[in-house]
Each structure stands twice: as C-alpha cells, then as structure tokens.
Amino acid sequence: MTELLTAVQADFEKAQAQAEDWSAETVIEWSANTFGNQIALSTSFQTDGMVILDMANRLGIDLRVATIDTGRMPPETYHLMDEIRDRYGVEIETHLPDHVELAEFLTKFGANSFYNSVSMRVLCCEIRKTHPMENLLKGLDAWIAGVRRSQTATRREVNKIEIDEAHGGIVKVNPLADWTDEGVWAYVKANDVPYNKLYDMGYTSIGCAPCTRPITQGEDARAGRWWWEDGSVPKECGIHMSADWADAIKST
Numbered sequence: 001m002t003e004l005l006t007a008v009q010a011d012f013e014k015a016q017a018q019a020e021d022w023s024a025e026t027v028i029e030w031s032a033n034t035f036g037n038q039i040a041l042s043t044s045f046q047t048d049g050m051v052i053l054d055m056a057n058r059l060g061i062d063l064r065v066a067t068i069d070t071g072r073m074p075p076e077t078y079h080l081m082d083e084i085r086d087r088y089g090v091e092i093e094t095h096l097p098d099h100v101e102l103a104e105f106l107t108k109f110g111a112n113s114f115y116n117s118v119s120m121r122v123l124c125c126e127i128r129k130t131h132p133m134e135n136l137l138k139g140l141d142a143w144i145a146g147v148r149r150s151q152t153a154t155r156r157e158v159n160k161i162e163i164d165e166a167h168g169g170i171v172k173v174n175p176l177a178d179w180t181d182e183g184v185w186a187y188v189k190a191n192d193v194p195y196n197k198l199y200d201m202g203y204t205s206i207g208c209a210p211c212t213r214p215i216t217q218g219e220d221a222r223a224g225r226w227w228w229e230d231g232s233v234p235k236e237c238g239i240h241m242s243a244d245w246a247d248a249i250k251s252t
C-alpha cells in the first residue's frame with residue numbers, strides 16, 4: 001500500500017460524503033488530482049466506460065485505460081477498441097488470463113463448460129476476468145469503473161467513491177453511480193462518443209460473445225448476460241462483488 005493511499009484512506013469518510021454531491025466530471029477530476037498515474041479506468045468498453053473516457057479527455061486528463069481481454073470477446077468490441085485508440089490517442093493496457101490456469105480449465109472442462117452450471121460459469125469468469133483483474137488492481141491505488149446504481153439490484157448501494165475491500169482496500173471510483181441509462185445515451189449522442197455497434201442490434205449490456213445476447217422488450221437491461229441461468233443468480237462476473245461471492249456460488 002502506498003503512502004498516498006494511506007493518506008486518502010485516513011480522511012476517507014469526509015471525501016466520500018462530499019463526493020455524493022459532485023458531478024461525474026468533478027469526481028473524475030478529484031480522482032486524477034488525487035491519484036495521478038496510480039489510478040486507471042478499467043473498462044470493457046460499454047457506454048458507461050466510454051462516457052468516463054470522453055469526459056476525462058474533455059477535461060484534459062490523460063487517464064490510464066485498462067481492460068481485461070478474456071479471449072472470448074465479440075469482434076465488435078475489438079473494433080471499438082481500435083476506434084478508441086484513434087479517437088483519444090490512448091494506449092489500452094490489456095490484461096490476459098493466466099495461460100497455465102486457463103489451459104488447465106480448458107483441458108479439464110472444455111471451452112463452453114460455463115453453460116453446464118452456475119458454478120462452472122463463475123469459475124470461467126474467475127479465470128478469464130476476476131483473476132486478471134486482481135493482477136491489474138494490485139499495481140494501483142485506485143480504479144475507476146462504470147458501475148451505476150440503476151443497472152442491477154447488486155449495484156443499488158454503490159457510492160461515487162468507496163473503499164474496495166475485495167481488492168486490498170484500494171479506492172474504487174464510480175463517477176456515474178447516480179446516472180440513468182437515458183443520461184448515458186444522451187451524453188453519447190450529444191458528444192458523438194464511439195460505442196459498441198452491438199447496441200444497435202438490441203444488446204443492452206455487453207460481455208463475452210458466448211454469454212451475451214440481445215434482450216427482448218420488457219426485459220431487464222442485464223437480462224442478456226448469462227441468459228440461460230435462473231433469474232435468481234446475480235448478473236455479475238464477480239469483479240464488482242465481495243471477495244467471498246464467487247466461493248459461495250461455487251459451493252452451491
């Protein structure tokens with residue numbers, strides 16, 4: 001843990017309370033001023049992350065951008081990554097699953113075993129997403145996510161800035177915590193922000209290709225994620241959940 005992070009943690013409650021009244025731009029500015037190069041935007045290139053990147057760019061902030069390449073992402077996402085490099089001139093720090101851990105998983109269970117059970121799906125998410133994410137966050141004092149309270153029941157309580165106990169007590173920043181879907185899309189359209197073309201095909205939340213489908217009318221925005229699972233299973237990969245969440249699911 002760096003001295004900088006320790007200092008922020010010491011006076012955290014005050015900053016957290018203040019941040020709830022800040023705009024997304026102010027939250028981003030505070031984050032960049034506080035953590036400098038020790039903070040990164042972690043994004044899977046959904047519209048929320050793109051709004052944050054665009055805002056930072058307009059504020060003149062040279063924000064680090066990082067992603068987890070699970071190896072199962074749709075081609076449209078890779079295309080968007082190229083667009084983002086061109087548009088914003090950013091380098092996208094790409095983190096991959098551990099090849100030994102992944103090879104063992106594929107050898108034992110097969111590439112599409114996530115369809116077989118919730119525990120197998122969570123294990124795949126753990127290897128392809130959560131573990132690489134842990135490696136990314138180990139080197140940071142803070143990270144920025146596109147999490148919003150209106151996305152899903154498991155996200156209703158998120159704060160604009162919070163301590164991420166699941167990742168060593170670093171700071172997690174959610175500048176769009178109080179934004180709606182409509183607000184995000186209004187920003188995207190007004191500012192000509194690049195977005196994943198799968199949204200034009202009925203997708204409302206985009207992850208790995210085999211685990212994401214478009215939604216039908218009336219469905220929840222994240223219903224297209226792991227659509228074959230019972231509705232009682234949280235539509236989460238584990239990155240935004242508590243440390244013991246995946247273990248609890250895998251033991252059921």
Ligand code: SF4
Nearest residue numbers: 114124125128208211
């Ligand atoms: S979303 Fe699907 S393919 Fe991607 S890591 Fe999770 S289970 Fe595996």
